[in-house]
Amino acid sequence: MQEIFNIFIKSIFIDNMVFAYFLGMCSYLAVSKTVDTSFGLGLAVTFVLGITVPVDYLLNEYVLKAGALAWLDPEFADVDLSFLSFILFIAIIASMVQLVEMVVEKFSPALYASLGIFLPLIAVNCAILGGSLFMQERDYQSLAQATSFGLGSGVGFFLAIVGIAAIREKIRYSNVPPALRRLGITFIITGLMGIAFMSFLGIKL
Amino acid sequence: MNVKKKEHEPLFSAKNLKLLKDPLSINNPITVQVLGICSALAVTAKLKPAIVMSISVMVVLAASNVVISLLRNGIPPRIRIIVQLVVIATMVILVDQVLKAFVYDISKQLSVFVGLIITNCIIMGRLEAFAMGNKPWPAFLDGIGNSLGYGIILIIVAFFRELFGSGTILGLQIVPKGFYDFGYENNGLMILPPMALITVGVIIWVQRNRNKELIEER
Amino acid sequence: MYSNGYIFRYAAIMVIVAAALLSAAAMLLKPFQDRNMAIEKMGGILTAAKISGVEKEETIAKFNKYVTDAIVVGQDGKIIESLNEGEKEDGAAFKLNMKEELYKKSKGENFELPVYKVDNNGEIIYIFPMLGTGLWGPIWGNIALADDLNTIVGVTFGHKGETPGLGAEITTPEFTEQFIGKQIFDANNKFTSIMVVKGGAKILPQKQQIHGVDAISGGTITSNGVNDMLNNVLESYLPYIEKQKKDER
Numbered sequence: 001m002q003e004i005f006n007i008f009i010k011s012i013f014i015d016n017m018v019f020a021y022f023l024g025m026c027s028y029l030a031v032s033k034t035v036d037t038s039f040g041l042g043l044a045v046t047f048v049l050g051i052t053v054p055v056d057y058l059l060n061e062y063v064l065k066a067g068a069l070a071w072l073d074p075e076f077a078d079v080d081l082s083f084l085s086f087i088l089f090i091a092i093i094a095s096m097v098q099l100v101e102m103v104v105e106k107f108s109p110a111l112y113a114s115l116g117i118f119l120p121l122i123a124v125n126c127a128i129l130g131g132s133l134f135m136q137e138r139d140y141q142s143l144a145q146a147t148s149f150g151l152g153s154g155v156g157f158f159l160a161i162v163g164i165a166a167i168r169e170k171i172r173y174s175n176v177p178p179a180l181r182r183l184g185i186t187f188i189i190t191g192l193m194g195i196a197f198m199s200f201l202g203i204k205l
Numbered sequence: 206m207n208v209k210k211k212e213h214e215p216l217f218s219a220k221n222l223k224l225l226k227d228p229l230s231i232n233n234p235i236t237v238q239v240l241g242i243c244s245a246l247a248v249t250a251k252l253k254p255a256i257v258m259s260i261s262v263m264v265v266l267a268a269s270n271v272v273i274s275l276l277r278n279g280i281p282p283r284i285r286i287i288v289q290l291v292v293i294a295t296m297v298i299l300v301d302q303v304l305k306a307f308v309y310d311i312s313k314q315l316s317v318f319v320g321l322i323i324t325n326c327i328i329m330g331r332l333e334a335f336a337m338g339n340k341p342w343p344a345f346l347d348g349i350g351n352s353l354g355y356g357i358i359l360i361i362v363a364f365f366r367e368l369f370g371s372g373t374i375l376g377l378q379i380v381p382k383g384f385y386d387f388g389y390e391n392n393g394l395m396i397l398p399p400m401a402l403i404t405v406g407v408i409i410w411v412q413r414n415r416n417k418e419l420i421e422e423r
Numbered sequence: 424m425y426s427n428g429y430i431f432r433y434a435a436i437m438v439i440v441a442a443a444l445l446s447a448a449a450m451l452l453k454p455f456q457d458r459n460m461a462i463e464k465m466g467g468i469l470t471a472a473k474i475s476g477v478e479k480e481e482t483i484a485k486f487n488k489y490v491t492d493a494i495v496v497g498q499d500g501k502i503i504e505s506l507n508e509g510e511k512e513d514g515a516a517f518k519l520n521m522k523e524e525l526y527k528k529s530k531g532e533n534f535e536l537p538v539y540k541v542d543n544n545g546e547i548i549y550i551f552p553m554l555g556t557g558l559w560g561p562i563w564g565n566i567a568l569a570d571d572l573n574t575i576v577g578v579t580f581g582h583k584g585e586t587p588g589l590g591a592e593i594t595t596p597e598f599t600e601q602f603i604g605k606q607i608f609d610a611n612n613k614f615t616s617i618m619v620v621k622g623g624a625k626i627l628p629q630k631q632q633i634h635g636v637d638a639i640s641g642g643t644i645t646s647n648g649v650n651d652m653l654n655n656v657l658e659s660y661l662p663y664i665e666k667q668k669k670d671e672r
Contacts (some may be wrong), residue, residue, distance in 0.1 A: 022398045025242035026326040083302070083449045086323060087294045087441065094287040102283075123286050126243045126324040133320065137560050139526075179413035180406070182421040183239065187406030194399035201643060250588025250641065281425040284434055295441045302448045306455035309463070320584065367588070370641075396589060396641040 004148045007140075011152030017127040018160035019197030024127030028161050029186055038165035040111045041122075044100055045161075046154030048122060049131050052093050053150025054143055056132040059088060089132045090123075097123040127157055164190060224346040228354035231416060234327050235358040236409045241327035245359055246401045248318070252375050255363035258318050259356030264300075266328050267348035269293050273336040274344035280337075289332045294323050327355055362404045370395030461512060467579045471565035472541040472548045486512065492540035493517055498528065500662025503535055521554040521563075528659060536659060541567075548576050549667075551660050555652025558644040559584040562593065562652060568607070572664050575617075578602040580649065590645030601636040607657060609634070616657050619650040 017023045024045070032038045062068055064085050069076035100122070105112045122128065131153050140146045167189055168182075176185050234240045241262075248254040272292050273280075280288050301319050304312035322328070331351055336344040367373055369392045372380035380389065394400055413419045465486040474489055493516035495504040506514035516537035527534040539550040547570040554563045560583035567576040578599050585591040592598055602617065609615045615634045620626065623637030638646035 022246045022402075023243055025246065026240055029242060030239040083298070084442070084445065086298055086320065087291065087445065090290050090294050090323060091287060091438075094290045098284065098286055123290060123329065125326075126321070129320065129324045133560075137556070177410070178420050180410050183236070184406050184409040184413065187402050187409065191399040191402035191406065194402065195394075195397070198397070198399070248587050250586065254587030254591075279433070281430045281433055283425070284430055287434070288437060291437060291441050295444060298445060299448055302445075302452050302456070305459065306452035309459040371588075393640045 004144050007145055008148045008152040011149050012156040012159065014200045014203055015153070016156040016160060016197055016200070017130065017153050018157055019194045020201065021127075021130065022194070023130040024125045024157055025190075027122065027125050028157070028164070029183070029190065032161050032165040032168055032186065033182075035162060035165045035169060037111070038161040040104075040108075042154075042158030042161045044104070044122060045125065045127065045157050046151065048093070048096050048100060048128055049154035049157075050147065050151045052089075052096050052128060053131050053135050053153075054147045055092055055096075056089050057135055057140065057143060057146035059092065060085065060136050064088065085136065089129060093128050093132070094123045127153065160193075164193070221343060221346050224343055225350040225353075228347075228350040229357060230354075230412075231419060233354045233358065233412075234330075234351050235355060235405065236412055237419065238330065240330045241325050241355055242405075244318075244321045244325050245355075245362065245405065246398045247321060249359055249363040249366055249401050249404075250370065250396045252360065252363045252367050254318075255359045256356075258321070259352065259359050261318055261322055262325060262327065262355060263349065263352035265293065265297060265322050266331060266352045267345055269296060269328060270331060270336040270344040270348035271341045272296075273332045274339055274341045277337050277339075285333075285337070286329075289329060290323075293328055293332075297322050327351060358405070358408060361408060362401055365404055366395050366401065370400075461517075463581075464517075465512070467565045467581060468539055468550050468552070469541075471550055471567040471577045471579045472543055473567070473577045474541070474543055483512065489541050489543060490539050491542045494538045494540065495519060495535050496538055496660070496663040498534050498536075498659065498662065500664075500666040502663075521552060522561075525554060525656075525659075534659070536656075536663075538660070538663065546570075551656065553652050553656040555648050555655065557582055557585050557593075557648040558590050558642075559586070562645065562648055564649075564652065566602075566653070566657070568664075572668055573606050573608045575602050575605045575607070582645070585645050586642070588641075590639065590642040592639045592642060593645060593649055598636075598639060605636065606633050614658070614661055616654040617650075619646045619653070621646075 011017075014020065018025070018028055027041060027045075031041045060068070062071060064081045066080035066082065067078060068081075069079050101112075131150055134153075135146050135149060138149075140149060164186065168186060171185060171189075180188075228234055232238065235242065235245055244258060244262075248258045269289075269292055273289060276288070276292075297319055301312060331347060335347045339347070364374065367375075368379060372378060372391045380391075462482045465482050469482070469485060469489060472489070474485065492505055492507040493514040494502055494506075495516045497503050504515045506516065516539065519535060519537045521536070524534040524536060537552055539552075541548040541550060549568045549570070549572060551566050551568070552563070553566060554561065556562065562580060562582040562585065564578060564580040566578045568574065569576050580593040580599060582591060582593065585593065601623075605617055607614065607616060609630070615631075618627070618631070618635045619638045620635055621638045621640070621643075624632040624635035627635045638650075
């Protein structure tokens with residue numbers, strides 16, 4: 001139980017998807033104009049990560065890994081399908097994203113309108129494929145651990161994007177050089193936040 | 206370039222040329238459309254990987270733009286994301302597998318980028334925004350243009366990061382040895398990923414100063 | 424505008440085409456890829472032992488010539504299989520799956536590891552393959568010890584996807600050459616492994632400098648991975664190394 005909690009905390013702060021690995025930058029930079037939309041995107045990413053990582057975990061454990069098909073028939077014990085993992089992970093992610101897109105469109109048209117092109121782009125949000133690949137690489141021992149990792153990474157992304165959106169809302173009242181307005185200054189602030197987050201790297205849990 | 210004259214408009218009409226040129230400046234994928242940032246951070250610590258990545262993205266983007274543009278009338282909109290991703294992923298994995306079998310040395314350099322190319326939002330973004338609604342030839346040009354615009358930024362960022370971070374260009378020592386004797390040090394901060402963000406920020410600053418119409422409202 | 428039936432048919436056809444393409448490619452190309460990987464593995468072992476000029480075609484021949492013994496050792500240090508003649512690439516040592524064995528170790532089960540003995544013109548060198556985790560994926564390497572089983576003759580590292588320019592620098596000579604001449608046992612014959620630290624050996628106390636190398640700047644997680652890999656894998660070989668030392672005396 002403690003292990004699961006550790007993984008959760010670790011993936012929020014120490015292994016933060018945005019600041020430690022610099023994944024998911026595109027949607028992070030483009031959709032963080034206001035706290036409201038970034039709140040929505042953060043939730044969507046958390047939700048998608050929370051579903052895809054465990055699903056991909058099961059897929060990896062029972063279908064893809066070398067010898068994973070042994071439960072079907074001992075004959076398949078030496079079948080290794082891991083070359084399919086990229087495409088299957090991506091397919092799972094894309095279908096989940098499409099699902100989220102349909103749900104959001106139905107229940108919150110305003111959010112759907114403001115997320116615009118970036119909802120489909122969650123599918124190529126590297127944080128999400130990264131989540132599944134990290135899960136595969138780190139060999140989590142149980143479904144619970146994988147789920148806690150997925151949710152933790154999502155919450156990490158959520159915090160990061162809401163944080164930058166809050167800064168961007170305030171910075172509108174500051175006197176930023178015209179050419180740096182909005183996008184430029186966001187890049188620079190993200191860089192500074194990234195440097196600050198690097199101090200978490202030393203912590204061992 | 207001699208090309209078939211079957212088209213109604215010339216192949217390099219003003220409109221088509223615009224597709225090639227715009228992404229280089231006023232519609233740059235990185236600094237204006239904000240696409241493909243992750244890979245810009247991951248591969249720009251040194252110049253060489255930045256160049257390799259730019260070329261790979263160009264091949265993949267042009268090819269998948271054409272494929273999607275050919276398929277565009279048959280793709281059901283509801284599953285378009287999956288279709289697009291499957292096309293990209295299949296293509297990238299295939300290329301990687303073939304390289305791994307026949308030119309192993311090149312594949313070793315490239316395999317690092319396979320995951321990055323599949324999730325590069327430039328590719329997905331251009332498929333969604335352009336190839337889904339245009340004929341193959343303009344889609345091809347759009348692919349080339351956008352990947353050039355992407356590559357230029359990558360190369361500029363990598364140039365500065367390698368020069369100041371390691372004192373080298375393409376692995377060759379550029380900063381004279383004498384400088385180090387006078388207490389010059391390579392700036393280790395430059396090769397950390399956050400500095401790539403800040404460098405891109407500065408590039409945006411310079412670009413928008415020269416091109417006022419890109420300046421955003423408050 | 425599109426019926427559900429059409430969508431399903433479209434998706435099914437697309438999935439079948441993509442899967443067929445990829446599986447066909449994977450199956451057809453596997454022998455070539457396996458051969459390339461085997462050659463790379465041999466090249467790594469030979470390079471660690473400072474045998475230069477390993478070109479693609481010669482690698483297999485050179486491997487069979489220079490490697491005098493391909494050994495499988497158990498976790499208690501006992502030699503389980505020793506192949507000292509013929510084609511070493513067909514031996515159990517070369518085919519051993521390190522990942523599985525180290526996984527067995529982490530679960531506390533019995534495991535086996537490969538060791539290679541190289542005779543480089545009279546100089547006996549022991550090579551220990553390693554496997555660990557970097558930032559983005561697996562990292563691996565070979566560490567070559569002189570016949571005192573203490574001094575490092577050479578190392579090689581490889582990785583699947585470390586960041587170019589940062590973590591990926593572990594494969595460069597600038598990094599690997601630091602290891603040459605370092606020792607894995609201290610003056611009291613206690614196992615200390617090799618420490619990969621920021622700032623290099625010079626920031627360590629005088630006595631420990633022989634065990635330290637400089638980490639990659641900007642590649643902290645990969646450097647830590649190398650450090651852990653050295654520690655973890657050399658420790659697994661320790662019973663064999665101790666035993667071998669005793670036998671020599």
